Amino acid sequence: xxxxxxxxxxxxxxxxxxxxxxxxxxxxxxxxxxxxxxxxxxxxxxxxxxxxxxxxxxxxxxxxxxxxxxxxxxxxxxxxxxxxxxxxxxxxxxxxxxxxxxxxxxxxxxxxxxxxxxxxxxxxxxxxxxxxxxxxxxxxxxxxxxxxxxxxxxxxxxxxxxxxxxxxxxxxxxxxxxxxxxxxxxxxxxxxxxxxxxxxxxxxxxxxxxxxxxxxxxxxxxxxxxxxxxxxxxxxxxxxxxxxxxxxxxxxxxxxxxxxxxxxxxxxxxxx
Amino acid sequence: xxxxxxxxxxxxxxxxxxxxxxxxxxxxxxxxxxxxxxxxxxxxxxxxxxxxxxxxxxxxxxxxxxxxxxxxxxxxxxxxxxxxxxxxxxxxxxxxxxxxxxxxxxxxxxxxxxxxxxxxxxxxxxxxxxxxxxxxxxxxxxxxxxxxxxxxxxxxxxxxxxxxxxxxxxxxxxxxxxxxxxxxxxxxxxxxxxxxxxxxxxxxxxxxxxxxxxxxxxxxxxxxxxxxxxxxxxxxxxxxxxxxxxxxxxxxxxxxxxxxxxxxxxxxxxxxxxxxxxxxxxxxx
Numbered sequence: 001x002x003x004x005x006x007x008x009x010x011x012x013x014x015x016x017x018x019x020x021x022x023x024x025x026x027x028x029x030x031x032x033x034x035x036x037x038x039x040x041x042x043x044x045x046x047x048x049x050x051x052x053x054x055x056x057x058x059x060x061x062x063x064x065x066x067x068x069x070x071x072x073x074x075x076x077x078x079x080x081x082x083x084x085x086x087x088x089x090x091x092x093x094x095x096x097x098x099x100x101x102x103x104x105x106x107x108x109x110x111x112x113x114x115x116x117x118x119x120x121x122x123x124x125x126x127x128x129x130x131x132x133x134x135x136x137x138x139x140x141x142x143x144x145x146x147x148x149x150x151x152x153x154x155x156x157x158x159x160x161x162x163x164x165x166x167x168x169x170x171x172x173x174x175x176x177x178x179x180x181x182x183x184x185x186x187x188x189x190x191x192x193x194x195x196x197x198x199x200x201x202x203x204x205x206x207x208x209x210x211x212x213x214x215x216x217x218x219x220x221x222x223x224x225x226x227x228x229x230x231x232x233x234x235x236x237x238x239x240x241x242x243x244x245x246x247x248x249x250x251x252x253x254x255x256x257x258x259x260x261x262x263x264x265x266x267x268x269x270x271x272x
Numbered sequence: 273x274x275x276x277x278x279x280x281x282x283x284x285x286x287x288x289x290x291x292x293x294x295x296x297x298x299x300x301x302x303x304x305x306x307x308x309x310x311x312x313x314x315x316x317x318x319x320x321x322x323x324x325x326x327x328x329x330x331x332x333x334x335x336x337x338x339x340x341x342x343x344x345x346x347x348x349x350x351x352x353x354x355x356x357x358x359x360x361x362x363x364x365x366x367x368x369x370x371x372x373x374x375x376x377x378x379x380x381x382x383x384x385x386x387x388x389x390x391x392x393x394x395x396x397x398x399x400x401x402x403x404x405x406x407x408x409x410x411x412x413x414x415x416x417x418x419x420x421x422x423x424x425x426x427x428x429x430x431x432x433x434x435x436x437x438x439x440x441x442x443x444x445x446x447x448x449x450x451x452x453x454x455x456x457x458x459x460x461x462x463x464x465x466x467x468x469x470x471x472x473x474x475x476x477x478x479x480x481x482x483x484x485x486x487x488x489x490x491x492x493x494x495x496x497x498x499x500x501x502x503x504x505x506x507x508x509x510x511x512x513x514x515x516x517x518x519x520x521x522x523x524x525x526x527x528x529x530x531x532x533x534x535x536x537x538x539x540x541x542x543x544x545x546x547x548x549x550x551x552x553x554x555x556x557x
């Protein structure tokens with residue numbers, strides 16, 4: 001019995017000091033690259049602080065803050081009224097970067113001539129009214145419409161602009177993916193796919209479409225600054241008002257010139 | 273003292289199952305209160321509009337598990353017969369070792385293999401928009417439960433007593449007769465248990481299925497079209513569990529999905545409890 005007690009004490013003595021210095025960051029996979037880089041740098045500067053960063057989506061970020069399982073939540077969309085009410089002013093939202101949600105297609109689709117679409121055309125595709133690339137000027141192949149989990153920030157922002165409201169359904173969707181990584185892989189692997197992606201995930205295999213009416217090539221950061229790309233957003237963090245000083249210091253770091261430099265390096269636009 | 277300890281342990285172990293079921297029932301009760309039991313037969317799942325139809329996921333679960341069993345049971349059983357009956361002892365140990373390794377691979381690894389190897393093959397073979405389908409889920413699950421079925425069946429076949437084997441040979445039965453009349457009937461109850469265990473694993477498997485099934489709430493059209501993306505109960509739990517606020521109806525609906533899974537697993541267990549008479553075949557004149 002004494003032996004058991006001794007072990008218990010030993011375990012708790014390991015855990016207690018660590019717990020106070022542990023900052024757990026959870027939520028949007030769009031914000032994740034910023035946090036991962038920032039945490040890496042911050043650990044280097046302050047080896048005594050343990051930062052853990054994990055994804056899950058904006059919805060998970062909000063839920064983790066509400067349940068108190070994380071110290072910082074990452075969200076890539078505005079909070080809903082319901083969410084704001086549930087926090088009852090006990091949580092602040094701090095913007096740390098800006099981004100656009102690009103309409104992304106597979107390389108093959110892009111090269112077949114689909115370089116721009118109007119909001120209506122994209123909406124039709126997601127509502128299931130257009131099912132073939134031919135109907136919007138492409139090759140005669142069916143469209144693989146990739147939707148995202150309903151709780152994802154990217155989807156909220158996309159659905160609000162394209163489908164009319166943040167939680168609109170997309171009946172034309174063929175498959176559902178979760179994180180940006182999963183969506184990117186699914187688009188890249190198909191020759192017929194369309195999806196929604198944060199700019200930081202665009203590459204040679206996954207190309208962004210221009211949106212007709214904006215008269216701009218999207219994806220390039222300059223068009224986010226002058227507000228021409230229609231599907232924009234700020235990337236935020238949620239911070240409970242009773243957050244510890246150590247947590248706040250990390251936020252200060254994110255908003256400092258060095259932190260904002262990281263934001264730029266991973267492919268987003270600084271907030272200031 | 274020891275007796276008391278054993279009694280307590282037994283009570284605790286037995287209580288766990290009731291606690292789990294009790295918890296699930298209690299947690300899913302708000303859903304039943306607000307919507308009755310209609311969610312079991314409805315086809316639309318969209319928590320943001322308070323739609324919690326579970327039929328597509330139930331069908332998806334049953335389809336993927338049945339497909340996996342349909343593929344893995346004959347394959348695993350034949351492999352077990354081969355290993356137990358035809359291989360030399362060192363070779364047999366080697367094969368078993370391989371199977372044990374296969375059984376120990378974490379499921380997310382299978383998921384990634386499915387994603388990068390299986391999906392492209394299915395896409396090309398069946399000329400599909402996306403390889404994410406019930407077929408992909410079924411094949412992947414089959415691969416995952418194969419070691420369970422093979423190892424347990426192999427044990428059973430191998431341990432059919434030497435005396436019986438020798439008696440059969442002495443009676444002049446050839447290899448195939450011995451197999452059909454003795455080895456298979458003798459080991460059958462164990463194979464059945466292995467199948468049911470494997471079924472449990474297939475039903476509860478989450479991450480690998482989630483990556484390849486498509487996660488869309490749709491009943492295949494027509495219903496037997498395994499090439500369509502679909503949803504399973506576990507894939508939904510994996511995707512939505514973390515975001516649902518505790519105590520919301522959404523949470524409650526997910527708990528109901530968990531309860532359904534638990535009930536399926538219990539049904540399987542009850543079936544496997546049916547008394548078995550392994551020597552029945554031998555008693556026949």
